[in-house]
Amino acid sequence: MTEYALAISDAEIRRYLLMAERAQANEASLWQKAGICPDAVVADIGCGPAAVSVRMAQAVGPAGRVVGMDADAAALAAARRVVEQAGVANVELRLGRATDTGLEPGSVDVAVLRHVLGHNGPDEQRIVDHLGGLLRPGGSVYLVDVDWTAARLLGGDPGLADLDEKYLRFNKSRGNDGQAGLRLGRLLSGAGLQVIAHEGHYTISAASPGVRGPVWAARESMLAEGILSPEDITRWDQAFQRMDAAEVRPTVFAAGFFAIGVKPR
Ligand SMILES: C[S@@+](CC[C@H](N)C(=O)[O-])C[C@H]1O[C@@H](n2cnc3c(N)ncnc32)[C@H](O)[C@@H]1O
Numbered sequence: 001m002t003e004y005a006l007a008i009s010d011a012e013i014r015r016y017l018l019m020a021e022r023a024q025a026n027e028a029s030l031w032q033k034a035g036i037c038p039d040a041v042v043a044d045i046g047c048g049p050a051a052v053s054v055r056m057a058q059a060v061g062p063a064g065r066v067v068g069m070d071a072d073a074a075a076l077a078a079a080r081r082v083v084e085q086a087g088v089a090n091v092e093l094r095l096g097r098a099t100d101t102g103l104e105p106g107s108v109d110v111a112v113l114r115h116v117l118g119h120n121g122p123d124e125q126r127i128v129d130h131l132g133g134l135l136r137p138g139g140s141v142y143l144v145d146v147d148w149t150a151a152r153l154l155g156g157d158p159g160l161a162d163l164d165e166k167y168l169r170f171n172k173s174r175g176n177d178g179q180a181g182l183r184l185g186r187l188l189s190g191a192g193l194q195v196i197a198h199e200g201h202y203t204i205s206a207a208s209p210g211v212r213g214p215v216w217a218a219r220e221s222m223l224a225e226g227i228l229s230p231e232d233i234t235r236w237d238q239a240f241q242r243m244d245a246a247e248v249r250p251t252v253f254a255a256g257f258f259a260i261g262v263k264p265r
Pocket of ligand 1: 016047050070071072075098
């Protein structure tokens with residue numbers, strides 16, 4: 001993988017915790033369909049700060065377990081704190097890569113990959129193939145990703161007008177596809193799995209003050225690659241501050257996609 005671009009901070013961890021809470025509520029029926037149920041063994045690959053791993057650990061209960069894996073040591077350190085604070089005993093955290101997890105083939109009920117494919121353009125199919133190989137017969141791969149080109153901000157600050165365009169350009173320069181969510185079904189079929197769900201949801205929410213999102217988290221990497229200038233970062237910072245102070249909250253529209261592929265018995 002190219003070096004991961006989003007830096008972990010306390011604000012980012014709060015954003016992940018908020019997204020995980022929403023995921024558990026909004027995806028309940030998909031989780032059940034995928035087999036994230038009591039007693040299941042789940043591998044959460046590219047777990048980041050493990051906010052979703054903890055939620056899935058609660059769903060599989062004490063007789064189930066979740067292996068949270070990430071290639072980034074800083075993300076894993078944050079994950080250790082999140083798991084400890086949640087007080088769950090059935091999450092095991094490991095350092096490792098999605099292309100070669102080192103997990104035993106045929107040992108996993110559900111392999112989960114959330115918001116990882118969009119950062120691994122050149123390796124997408126290799127990753128999904130590898131996850132398919134981890135499944136026991138009847139097990140599933142559960143994929144979540146976005147269409148960044150469909151993201152919208154209503155009532156946002158004009159100082160952020162170039163935010164999405166610059167982030168897409170940055171990702172393209174790394175071989176990443178901002179529309180990975182559209183191809184989840186194809187990636188699962190390409191791995192020899194039977195696609196039993198491929199859905200898209202437009203999540204509409206009020207922008208929370210203090211929450212700046214993935215593009216802001218990637219600003220240092222974008223600066224290093226010449227996509228952003230220091231002046232752009234100052235302009236964005238000021239625009240976010242104005243937005244935080246705005247009386248009427250801007251509205252965020254995010255296009256998320258979910259797909260489940262089952263390994264034939
Ligand atoms: C956007 S975060 C998503 C975190 C988590 N899945 C969630 O949805 O809350 C992506 C995470 O995937 C990790 N990652 C990206 N590419 C990876 C790879 N090839 N192998 C393992 N981890 C990877 C990053 O380090 C980062 O922590």
